[in-house]
Amino acid sequence: MSPRRSYDQYCSASRALDVVGDRWTLLIVRELLAGPRRYTDLHADLPGVSTDVLASRLKDMERDGVTTRRRLPPPGAAYVYELTARGRQLLPVIQALGAWGEPELGDRRPTDAVRAHWFALPLLRALEGRGLVEVRLEEGHFHLHAGAEDGPVYGDGPAPREPDARLVLDTGTGTALARGELGLVEAIRTGRLTVTGDGPLAKELREA
Amino acid sequence: MSPRRSYDQYCSASRALDVVGDRWTLLIVRELLAGPRRYTDLHADLPGVSTDVLASRLKDMERDGVTTRRRLPPPGAAYVYELTARGRQLLPVIQALGAWGEPELGDRRPTDAVRAHWFALPLLRALEGRGLVEVRLEEGHFHLHAGAEDGPVYGDGPAPREPDARLVLDTGTGTALARGELGLVEAIRTGRLTVTGDGPLAKELREA
């Protein structure tokens, strides 16, 4: 276990970077915002990270109170990594980075990996934490716990209970939203994004 | 010039990290939020950064549109580095990191460097962008352009014009504010932070 490298500056931003400033760390946090993940899943959704770096980061993050390691109950016993409450508080950092990075996104390069739940971040920002929403894309579907105080912030697959609204959109629309070229209300109004459900949130979105 | 290393993920947060995720980059941004700086000043206020890494980062940041390099008019001709508008938009990223890092700050370690203008970040957050404020600490004084759309976000030395309020506090109070143990209104109410000036902002702060 390497003693943590520090910038040695009495400044809270540099202290944050001491903990989450290493390569891959914040992307691991982004993955774990989708809920508990096994080592192999993390490795599969983070192309390019080497096995030893991933293992080392997960150890460091556990030591620093950002993640915990837990054994799943049998059947299917395995270790999963998940964010602590402190780790989930990194969401605003990821969101600020994501907002700033929108103009850098541009067109998808052939070398770029894509995962369906990466579209959760821009949608989460657009929804500003107003309930449980299920989202369907060609790449797969996921759900958003917008405004959840505990537990995962979003997750793969269908919502764990009846969602407050369901969104259906195609990849082009998801990309335009991610790039900030299209707003949520504009996407709904032009029919590129369909809202179903009869809860108050679904109605509010359709009327917006 | 090295071709930029990328995570190659179609996600705006990872694109942001492609640009500002390298070691030292965001701390250079934090320094430049205080206004134009010469190479030597940056090197002096970032203890531990090596000269070649600093030079390399400044080149990369200029290439990526985060900073510009400008020659000061004589006398005192020298090159200064400053943030572009795009670079200044990184303030929310620094603020989110700073907010998250507050619990990590703890007591000052003997190896920690301190600079007066690093106290600008927590104060800027507390003031929420409500005018031009001059701050005096034992370590030195600086000013905040809270809510400035163009130009530096804060700066060393006195305010360039008559400020909307002046704050005087000691190091312990500044540290408590930076650690999040003390709120701005609480600091004012307990007399640990003195507000002078007769503008509306100064009055509002005294009455809060």
Next chain:
DNA sequence: CGGCATCCGTGACGATACTG
């Protein structure tokens, strides 16, 4: 097969010295 640990080549980093 999932979850690492080990090894190795390459590149990034940090310290010092040196130059226009």
Next chain:
DNA sequence: CAGTATCGTCACGGATGCCG
């Protein structure tokens, strides 16, 4: 003052092996 040059070290990325 503003970097470039050099060099040792460490972090990273890729591959492979081990062990439950």
